[in-house]
Amino acid sequence: MTALNGxxxxxxxxxxxxxxxxxxxxxxxxxxxxxxxxxxxxxFYLLSMGLGLGALIGTVPGPGGAPISYAAFIxxxxxxxxxxxxxxxxxxxxxxxxxxxxxxxxxxxxTPLGPLDVAAGEIFMALFRGFLYxxxxxxxxxxxxxxxxxxxxxxxxxxxxxxxxxxxxGMAITSYFTTFQQMDWIxxxxxxxxxxxxxxxxxxxxxxxxxxxxxxxxxxxxxxxMRQLSVGHFETSTWLHLGYFVVMSVAGVGFTTxxxxxxxxx
Amino acid sequence: xxxPRGSFLTPRQDSALRGRKRPRQLSSDLIDTNALAxxxxxxxxxxxxxxxxxxxxxxxxxxxLRSMKAYWSSVIGTALLTPLLYVVAMGIGLGSLVxxxxxxxxxVPYLMFVAPGLLVSTVVMSGTAEMSYPVMAGFKWxxxxxxxxATAASPQQVAxxxxxxxxxxxLAEALVFYVVLVVMGAVRPGWSLLMVPVAGLxxxxxxxxxxxxxxxIENEGPEFALIQRFVVMPMFxxxxxxxxxxxxxxxxxxVGWVSPMWHGTQLARAAGFGMPLSGAxxxxxxxxxxxxxxxxxxxxxxxxxxxLGR
Amino acid sequence: MPVIEASELTKTYGDxxxxxxxxxxxASGESFGLLGPNGAGKSxxxxxxxxxxxxxxxxxxxxGLDPEVHGPEVRANLGVVPQQDNxxxxxxxxxxxxxxxxxxxxxxxxxxxxxDELLExxxxxxxxxxxxxxxxxxxxxxxxxxxxxxxxPRILLLDEPTTGLDPQARHILWDRLFRLKEQxxxxxxxxxxxxxxxxxxxxxxxxxxxxxxAEGSPAELxxxxxxxxxxxxxxxxxxxxxxxxxxxGFADRIEPLPDRVLLYTEDxxxxxxxxxxDGLEPVTSLVRRSSLEDVFLRLTGRSLxx
Numbered sequence: 090m091t092a093l094n095g096x097x098x099x100x101x102x103x104x105x106x107x108x109x110x111x112x113x114x115x116x117x118x119x120x121x122x123x124x125x126x127x128x129x130x131x132x133f134y135l136l137s138m139g140l141g142l143g144a145l146i147g148t149v150p151g152p153g154g155a156p157i158s159y160a161a162f163i164x165x166x167x168x169x170x171x172x173x174x175x176x177x178x179x180x181x182x183x184x185x186x187x188x189x190x191x192x193x194x195x196x197x198x199x200t201p202l203g204p205l206d207v208a209a210g211e212i213f214m215a216l217f218r219g220f221l222y223x224x225x226x227x228x229x230x231x232x233x234x235x236x237x238x239x240x241x242x243x244x245x246x247x248x249x250x251x252x253x254x255x256x257x258x259g260m261a262i263t264s265y266f267t268t269f270q271q272m273d274w275i276x277x278x279x280x281x282x283x284x285x286x287x288x289x290x291x292x293x294x295x296x297x298x299x300x301x302x303x304x305x306x307x308x309x310x311x312x313x314x315m316r317q318l319s320v321g322h323f324e325t326s327t328w329l330h331l332g333y334f335v336v337m338s339v340a341g342v343g344f345t346t347x348x349x350x351x352x353x354x355x
Numbered sequence: 356x357x358x359p360r361g362s363f364l365t366p367r368q369d370s371a372l373r374g375r376k377r378p379r380q381l382s383s384d385l386i387d388t389n390a391l392a393x394x395x396x397x398x399x400x401x402x403x404x405x406x407x408x409x410x411x412x413x414x415x416x417x418x419x420l421r422s423m424k425a426y427w428s429s430v431i432g433t434a435l436l437t438p439l440l441y442v443v444a445m446g447i448g449l450g451s452l453v454x455x456x457x458x459x460x461x462x463v464p465y466l467m468f469v470a471p472g473l474l475v476s477t478v479v480m481s482g483t484a485e486m487s488y489p490v491m492a493g494f495k496w497x498x499x500x501x502x503x504x505a506t507a508a509s510p511q512q513v514a515x516x517x518x519x520x521x522x523x524x525x526l527a528e529a530l531v532f533y534v535v536l537v538v539m540g541a542v543r544p545g546w547s548l549l550m551v552p553v554a555g556l557x558x559x560x561x562x563x564x565x566x567x568x569x570x571x572i573e574n575e576g577p578e579f580a581l582i583q584r585f586v587v588m589p590m591f592x593x594x595x596x597x598x599x600x601x602x603x604x605x606x607x608x609x610v611g612w613v614s615p616m617w618h619g620t621q622l623a624r625a626a627g628f629g630m631p632l633s634g635a636x637x638x639x640x641x642x643x644x645x646x647x648x649x650x651x652x653x654x655x656x657x658x659x660x661x662x663l664g665r
Numbered sequence: 666m667p668v669i670e671a672s673e674l675t676k677t678y679g680d681x682x683x684x685x686x687x688x689x690x691x692a693s694g695e696s697f698g699l700l701g702p703n704g705a706g707k708s709x710x711x712x713x714x715x716x717x718x719x720x721x722x723x724x725x726x727x728x729g730l731d732p733e734v735h736g737p738e739v740r741a742n743l744g745v746v747p748q749q750d751n752x753x754x755x756x757x758x759x760x761x762x763x764x765x766x767x768x769x770x771x772x773x774x775x776x777x778x779x780x781d782e783l784l785e786x787x788x789x790x791x792x793x794x795x796x797x798x799x800x801x802x803x804x805x806x807x808x809x810x811x812x813x814x815x816x817x818p819r820i821l822l823l824d825e826p827t828t829g830l831d832p833q834a835r836h837i838l839w840d841r842l843f844r845l846k847e848q849x850x851x852x853x854x855x856x857x858x859x860x861x862x863x864x865x866x867x868x869x870x871x872x873x874x875x876x877x878x879a880e881g882s883p884a885e886l887x888x889x890x891x892x893x894x895x896x897x898x899x900x901x902x903x904x905x906x907x908x909x910x911x912x913x914g915f916a917d918r919i920e921p922l923p924d925r926v927l928l929y930t931e932d933x934x935x936x937x938x939x940x941x942x943d944g945l946e947p948v949t950s951l952v953r954r955s956s957l958e959d960v961f962l963r964l965t966g967r968s969l970x971x
């Protein structure tokens with residue numbers, strides 16, 4: 090207990106609120122079109138794939154096997170993907186840029202703020218942005234008639250859980266990077282995860298070994314969970330998906346905490 | 356002729372007052388400072404000027420291509436990996452859904468339909484990347500264009516060199532992409548090779564005007580992020596890359612008509628799997644792309660001259 | 666009791682010993698300088714004092730506390746001016762000061778008037794609502810310095826504070842820093858400007874390759890490592906080296922450079938007379954007082970280190 094108190098005292102002034110305050114001030118100053126554009130990206134995907142490809146594909150089997158429209162199939166998946174992308178962007182590129190180029194954190198850390206305050210404040214801001222986008226996108230899904238259950242509202246907090254899991258891991262991984270070129274590889278790793286995690290088509294098209302691999306990846310669990318929520322169909326696997334993200338979030342926060350000093354103090 | 360090494364000076368005798376780990380030497384200990392101003396080895400000024408007058412555009416292109424070396428591994432990696440991923444996702448994944456329901460598109464499996472579009476749109480997006488931040492950086496961050504303009508090169512040569520280098524890079528990427536598509540069986544080799552120049556042209560049709568605009572940006576704002584999200588992204592998603600324009604509602608089809616990606620994709624499809632395209636249509640697509648490229652080049656020359664001459 | 670006490674302080678990055686077992690103490694209210702060429706370990710030392718770089722070994726106490734264990738408490742007393750401006754480019758000038766104060770947990774009722782005061786101090790009142798990117802280099806530097814004062818720190822860490830300032834701004838800053846010192850603020854300064862070190866520092870250490878190579882007041886260091894005066898003579902690049910032996914008798918120490926020869930002596934005019942009497946007529950000659958710069962170059966060498 091005293092070890093924990095000592096660690097907290099060394100890494101935090103308990104003033105993460107000031108970091109959050111700064112975040113809100115920046116959002117207020119920001120170009121509102123940019124803020125809005127984050128909301129439009131998944132909407133564009135939904136319109137394009139849902140309408141355009143949907144016309145060619147027709148219906149696909151949804152959770153529980155009942156056929157649903159292609160648009161309804163991909164909408165919850167796009168919400169999960171957008172939660173992942175936003176969280177990864179904020180916890181990797183954004184943190185890396187502020188750390189190494191803008192030197193923003195260097196300035197913050199020269200004050201009583203400790204690494205824990207900075208990390209907690211930044212993750213909070215990432216989740217807040219994620220919350221806004223999830224809210225907007227869920228509304229779009231509802232208006233387009235692609236959600237058929239009140240459970241769809243639960244997609245909003247679940248989007249935050251997905252974001253937390255990815256953000257916590259992203260920040261820890263960023264502590265190992267030193268150049269922008271290395272950061273490029275994050276994007277290269279994210280693209281296949283987006284394409285194959287049952288976002289745009291069921292994974293049953295793959296051989297079984299590949300399916301197992303995909304099922305080990307986090308996004309697949311996020312997509313399946315969202316999809317089940319969107320129609321209010323639950324199975325035992327629902328708990329498994331949820332559990333996956335709870336464990337991922339706890340482990341990610343632990344990992345980031347361990348790497349905190351390596352990330353911010355050099 | 357004196358040997359330049361003959362005038363090496365001896366290292367300073369008291370170089371270390373205290374024990375020093377690494378020997379440090381004056382730069383003047385290592386080079387013949389007397390030959391710095393005039394060694395007679397450089398070409399004379401008139402020859403330098405004549406050579407730049409003639410080849411300055413190429414020197415600029417060479418420099419830009421060299422600077423791309425910094426990230427060439429991710430360029431090649433992306434050029435190899437993207438088509439691979441797409442072929443798996445589109446061929447095995449989406450393709451199985453589309454083919455099962457609609458029996459392919461235009462008489463070919465979905466994968467063959469979508470492959471030319473993916474090639475063109477990937478190249479157009481690379482052109483976007485190369486002609487946005489790097490161009491602004493040349494004026495604003497690194498100010499390298501000013502360094503070029505301070506040599507014997509003219510602003511026009513700097514602009515042309517930039518455009519040429521980007522075109523070369525786009526063609527190289529398109530070629531790698533094409534080869535992967537052929538190897539994966541998404542495209543039949545032969546006349547389909549024409550996809551490569553078509554993609555390069557489409558890339559410049561969007562990239563050149565964008566570069567001209569980037570050269571006018573004084574203060575870095577949200578411009579490029581907005582272009583990316585409200586122009587490039589919709590172009591990629593709505594301009595017939597993943598499905599025929601006709602399967603979109605009519606009120607969204609105009610996005611395709613005005614976008615270089617769609618015109619390029621249509622040509623690439625004709626080359627790729629013989630999508631029927633009348634001579635007039637083909638000419639129309641080509642004319643659209645060529646006109647945009649020409650306009651872009653003209654505007655880029657203008658804005659480089661204006662910015663560098665100020 | 667010293668406010669800063671370092672003993673065998675060491676920081677290594679892989680094989681590089683950036684700071685190599687240095688020990689020093691700074692008394693309260695003292696103005697303490699760290700001099701040395703690029704890469705000598707000055708900035709690393711500064712960051713270790715704030716606890717934002719973790720030391721490899723040795724002990725360090727700031728106000729009796731270890732900055733790695735009591736980071737927030739230590740930094741609450743510090744005002745930091747980093748070598749490179751790290752202003753918050755997403756905020757306007759005034760908000761930079763206010764938000765920075767919020768990181769110290771200071772209330773708005775204190776920060777609003779304090780920000781105005783500091784903007785005035787930095788002569789940026791008209792630029793209060795300007796974006797940071799639109800400020801000139803000198804303005805940014807002044808804003809960074811003003812920001813470091815927002816919490817009324819008892820210890821100011823200034824890493825090359827006047828780099829990028831014009832002479833007017835430099836003199837104004839020296840004046841302000843001197844007044845802070847009069848009010849009992851401890852100043853820790855790194856600088857490349859020897860006149861600045863002579864102006865500001867009661868005592869300084871010269872660092873090279875991570876080690877302390879000399880310590881003392883500016884006057885002491887000049888006395889110890891240089892002579893009272895320096896005579897600089899030029900005979901033309903091709904003759905300087907050849908004449909060194911002939912000049913050796915005229916000074917305590919002699920330093921041949923490619924473009925000129927330096928004669929370190931108590932009496933520069935006298936030495937010049939003697940040189941001329943010997944039949945040597947320099948193309949140009951200059952007699953000057955010895956400065957901290959001579960000490961610096963003698964201790965750390967004339968070569969470029971980057």
